[in-house]
Amino acid sequence: GQNIDQPTEMTATEGAIVQINCTYQTSGFNGLFWYQQHAGEAPTFLSYNVLDGLEEKGRFSSFLSRSKGYSYLLLKELQMKDSASYLCAVRGVNRDDKIIFGKGTRLHILP
Amino acid sequence: DAGVIQSPRHEVTEMGQEVTLRCKPISGHDYLFWYRQTMMRGLELLIYFNNNVPIDDSGMPEDRFSAKMPNASFSTLKIQPSEPRDSAVYFCASSSGDLGARETQYFGPGTRLLVL
Numbered sequence: 001g002q003n004i005d006q007p008t009e010m011t012a013t014e015g016a017i018v019q020i021n022c023t024y025q026t027s028g029f030n031g032l033f034w035y036q037q038h039a040g041e042a043p044t045f046l047s048y049n050v051l052d053g054l055e056e057k058g059r060f061s062s063f064l065s066r067s068k069g070y071s072y073l074l075l076k077e078l079q080m081k082d083s084a085s086y087l088c089a090v091r092g093v094n095r096d097d098k099i100i101f102g103k104g105t106r107l108h109i110l111p
Numbered sequence: 112d113a114g115v116i117q118s119p120r121h122e123v124t125e126m127g128q129e130v131t132l133r134c135k136p137i138s139g140h141d142y143l144f145w146y147r148q149t150m151m152r153g154l155e156l157l158i159y160f161n162n163n164v165p166i167d168d169s170g171m172p173e174d175r176f177s178a179k180m181p182n183a184s185f186s187t188l189k190i191q192p193s194e195p196r197d198s199a200v201y202f203c204a205s206s207s208g209d210l211g212a213r214e215t216q217y218f219g220p221g222t223r224l225l226v227l
Contacts, residue, residue: 033216042220043202043218044218087153087154099156104153104154
């Protein structure tokens with residue numbers, strides 16, 4: 001079967017750093033995505049990893065270890081507007097782009 | 112670009128009625144996806160198309176759901192007859208099929224469906 005696990009909720013303080021973990025078990029792997037979704041809005045793309053290692057993009061970084069079936073999203077210098085759900089998604093074995101989403105991690109930022 | 116366009120943005124209907132959701136993907140994108148999102152199940156892929164052809168509809172809940180893509184700029188998701196458990200936010204997304212690109216899906220604003 002295919003499964004993606006991420007914590008349901010996390011809380012962090014404005015200005016701090018937070019790491020959101022994602023583990024996956026899929027029949028194949030062809031890339032991992034992170035999306036941000038504010039309440040009542042559509043998901044928006046944050047990052048894409050297909051090779052092991054860390055990808056940095058401004059305040060956000062995403063890490064992938066394919067051998068461990070593990071990824072994390074690192075958010076630095078947290079701002080109040082970062083309060084949102086963060087969805088981890090994995091593309092499966094075929095290049096036909098089937099994507100499985102995790103249930104998302106709701107991140108609360110405290111002042 | 113206007114992004115992915117969905118209509119209607121909100122729909123309230125009564126059980127048993129037919130519901131049609133519409134989507135216009137970003138011009139030039141080869142892939143179109145229909146998702147459903149609920150609190151209980153999160154975001155679920157229902158069906159996706161490549162070059163207007165349905166590739167995988169294994170996520171479609173049952174025969175009451177059908178989707179079509181008559182051309183590259185338009186797709187519909189139909190529920191007939193609708194039931195209260197179909198209440199959800201339905202997202203349409205599109206992406207480019209270019210190999211080697213940092214492929215991503217661009218989501219529309221969603222249709223909030225409430226079936227009474």
